[in-house]
Amino acid sequence: MSSKSRELPYSLAINEALHQMMLADRNVFLLGQGVKSPWYVGNTVRGLLKRFGPERVIDTPVSENAVTGVGVGAAISGMRPVIVHPRMDFMLYAMDPIINEAANWHYMSGGNSSAPIVFWTIINRGGEQAAQHSQALQAMFTHIPGLKVVMPATAYDAKGLFIAAIKDDNPVLYIDDRWLYNQKGKVPEEIYTVPIGKGVIRKKGRDVTVVATSYMLSEANKAVKELEKDKINVELIDLRSLKPLDENLLFSSVRKTGRLVVVDAAWKTCGIAAEISARVIENVFKYLKAPIARVNLPDSPAPASSILEKEYYLRDKDIISAVRKVLR
């Protein structure tokens, strides 16, 4: 089938998911800052307003708290809203509807109600935007029960996880990354889902397991190639979902390699890598041949100066040196 080989950039894979799901399900609608314009969210929203009209593609005032709550309320009333926050930093205004309301709603009602909503949020960092315009807060949300969290790394997953998130009966935080928008990949034309909670082995290997998600998969891929030159055979896992976490995939890889490097482009302390490390220790401790290495941002706000940014953000070399360390 020709559709199998079609390539799309990550951003247009999202765009296609939105088009197809809005067409397939009248309960799906899009709400948030920038949905009528490429200004904020690139071409992910291309053509939506024109096709579905302002009743279902609703650009909003700068009111993150209420707008997010509006989405949650619509979900409780049976809709399938997608709420976009064009930067994760802005979501700090919207923590109450996400955490106190949406994530608890099903539990608090004893299963009598639920909030099937997608909180779509974008990590938008670099470019000297500094501390308030660079944050990657996945760990804060992964900490919260009742909230699923996904971070697709490829165009294929960007579409498949978006569709899965919309179809899920629970609130799902869908986190993408502006640095991924132009990356191309094969994207089937039809509607398909990537199961939430399932990771994938991007490359089989036996010497060391490297776990990465979202943009860090690209850097990890580069690192893997570089390490191959030195005959270091990495098994590369893309978790795709942070909650639920595909423990089994992780554990069986570590059982095989005995070594683990966890990469997450966010702060180290109480981050995703800490959780993965702790879980592996709890479950497959005796297979571990070396300490688990975490590759994270330093515990520091993002700087403006691009000289400092270069030092701050992670690259393949950071993964390479972590791998070498656990192999020593």
Added chain:
Amino acid sequence: MSSKSRELPYSLAINEALHQMMLADRNVFLLGQGVKSPWYVGNTVRGLLKRFGPERVIDTPVSENAVTGVGVGAAISGMRPVIVHPRMDFMLYAMDPIINEAANWHYMSGGNSSAPIVFWTIINRGGEQAAQHSQALQAMFTHIPGLKVVMPATAYDAKGLFIAAIKDDNPVLYIDDRWLYNQKGKVPEEIYTVPIGKGVIRKKGRDVTVVATSYMLSEANKAVKELEKDKINVELIDLRSLKPLDENLLFSSVRKTGRLVVVDAAWKTCGIAAEISARVIENVFKYLKAPIARVNLPDSPAPASSILEKEYYLRDKDIISAVRKVLR
């Protein structure tokens, strides 16, 4: 000196810290819901309004976001505000001033300004209050650079850390627990500080290290006594501060015991215990004789029913069985 043997309940130790610091430093003031009444915050605020007047003891409307920002702004202008959130759950409205503003302020200004503020917040759970009135969100805040986090477990530390928090030039999150308010302990009458970032060994031992903070120290103490009956000699560490974390104390204990149980009365995933576990693995892996056990709440919202609460909250028995597990 007689003052050395005076006992006070935890809540009055806080109260004394506030009285003394407001007296000692005209820049200190108290702002937040409930500061004029025992209704919210027990007797921690006793006598403050009467002594310092409504200009420095400011009860507020239900406006967590702005009121917290008001504190941050006052701190930037040279004051030393203490902002109280009588429940941690309410702080979800105030994430922007805490995280985007206060925690970044010193960094973003290249060290030219800072926000020396205490965010005092109370974990207030149990009593069938359910999901929105029970949360312990320390991990979310410990994840944030630029924010110190303390969780005193004893009356002595409650006062000493409060004073240290007020004197610190950085934003400090001071988390206490209603379940501790009646616990008595020796509290010196004078002004003293407990250093932020320093833990303490509550009981020396050699078989296993147990790390606990805040209310969980009481349960850990019970567990330690129970385990002693079986000749299990626990080393009990009270971290007191979550950020900065007293790594050295932790590492040297684990080097000695080779076994670790981390207790934190909050959700497991991406929680404090994960961070401690990951850090120990990174640094003293080769001393570990067994997997690290985490004792946490299940990843679930808090239930109302007290039957379910009993199952949900942690007690000495949970610590005991974790210790037995890592000793197997």
Added chain:
Amino acid sequence: MINYSKNFLEELYRTMIKIRFCEESFVKPIVRGEIKCPVHLYSGQEAVAAGVSAALREKDYIFGTHRSHGHYLAKGGSLRELVAEIYGKETGCSKGRGGSMHVIVSKKGMLGAAPIVAGTISLAVGSALASKIRKEKKVTVSFFGDGAVGEGVLYESLNFAALKKLPVIFACENNFYSTHMPIRECRPRNDIFKIGIPFGITSFKIDGNNVLKVYEAVKRAVGICKKGGGPVFIEFITYRLRGHVGPDDNIQGAHTDIRSKEEIAKWKRKDPIIRLKRFFIKNRIFKKEDLEKIDRELKKEVENAHIFAKESPHPRKEELTNYVFKK
């Protein structure tokens, strides 16, 4: 006034007296420690819930707060399931997971309640948006207190609802207190309803202790919403006859109310149920005995609900984490 049907008036009375009896029935079990959950009694404010719901259809939506037993009952929620919830039982409307502050009966349009102050206001706007998108002509009522007027999300909600002309009624029950704070310590001005005006929202206040006035006002507001002229902001002036939580403002065992005896006495005279009774008798709509019969009936119903609740099973501890995710 007399052009209301007797049936309609009886229903109003039944709703109010049911709420009152229900609320008062919790006092003893709370004091005895049989009920552990924090309970915010609605006694004194019954005319608001009853009058609002009388003006709504079953398919219309409401969202509540920490003080929502009355909203739930008036919208048709089961009394037994309410009481069972407050006892933390599996038969409760939220299966004992939510307690008093999370009452819900979705099939009657009561879409939920939650104690984070102002936390459900934007949700209500969301359900109004949902019905607008679906062209269903449903109206949503968002209940909140004077305390919630301190939260910024209310203003964001007003703006968004007004911008999109959503069929939502902002129902502010001004009982003059937000926990221990009288309204004058929370706001520079009292006339809360005026906050709707800068957003171009039809906004007014009415006597919230007069159930017929409440009914008429909300009927009008529903009409405006259905014609696409929404939202509407209504401030209901009312008073809670009990403490903020539990029977009285029990601060450290003192069982004293922070409010003056005179103030409480004044409002007792404006008790919406006494007023309605007086109106019935004066206008010879019902006789004293008719009303007493209804009272007896509902007292019994409330008693039975307690029996049901007490006899109901607790949730099973094995099912602690059952509802974290919907499967």
Added chain:
Amino acid sequence: MINYSKNFLEELYRTMIKIRFCEESFVKPIVRGEIKCPVHLYSGQEAVAAGVSAALREKDYIFGTHRSHGHYLAKGGSLRELVAEIYGKETGCSKGRGGSMHVIVSKKGMLGAAPIVAGTISLAVGSALASKIRKEKKVTVSFFGDGAVGEGVLYESLNFAALKKLPVIFACENNFYSTHMPIRECRPRNDIFKIGIPFGITSFKIDGNNVLKVYEAVKRAVGICKKGGGPVFIEFITYRLRGHVGPDDNIQGAHTDIRSKEEIAKWKRKDPIIRLKRFFIKNRIFKKEDLEKIDRELKKEVENAHIFAKESPHPRKEELTNYVFKK
């Protein structure tokens, strides 16, 4: 009008033209990629910053936004340090850590700026509270845009400031756009200043492109605040002559503005600097040549600031985490 001193008027002009030259000087380096940081130019709004600061004393406080070069310069911030900051240099006012959106000069009372919309409004109320507690009689100005009126924290801040009668001026620069959104898509009503009224706040709007009107209004507001009659809400009607960020609304390389050419042309005719020049000439306060001399001087100053910035060292990467905590 002619009872202003020549000195005073010259200072106003200098401030405005300095801001304009400074802002326009960034256009080329941005286009060339020498400046990487997002820059929100203030061109067109100079009368607000200049007029406000002229009515303040050095000890008074201001807080800014993402678009605060003008606020910073008018309050006495160093031009060199501003330009260096935007180049991300160690000599910048925030040592290259903050960039264009975090300008600060505490010793001149400019306490900081931040791009989270409405994020600094409550901070400004806090510094007003601080000066009230200290009985210092300082006034704080909170600058924010029409977009920030969508954020609930503004209303919470209005309420708190009004309740405590704080000496704070809410200075809303209504330039009719919030990024790609015209104000009519953000608010059902335009008259923003009316949101202050339900809180009992003195609230009004004025022409923000007339620097003397701005000055007079703020002088009056400062007087009100100093007498304990604060806060005051002022809506300044103005317009940005450049795009939201960078020289134009460069959406995906299109370099087109989302606003109509006619609209922009209309506002170019109301350019506050041209208007002030015209006023000077017409009233024979300054001659064309006087102004040209000032212009040359400031152009030079701006050029020198760029030279300084370019020659300044970058932050050292070893110092990446230096300012996470204050030691």
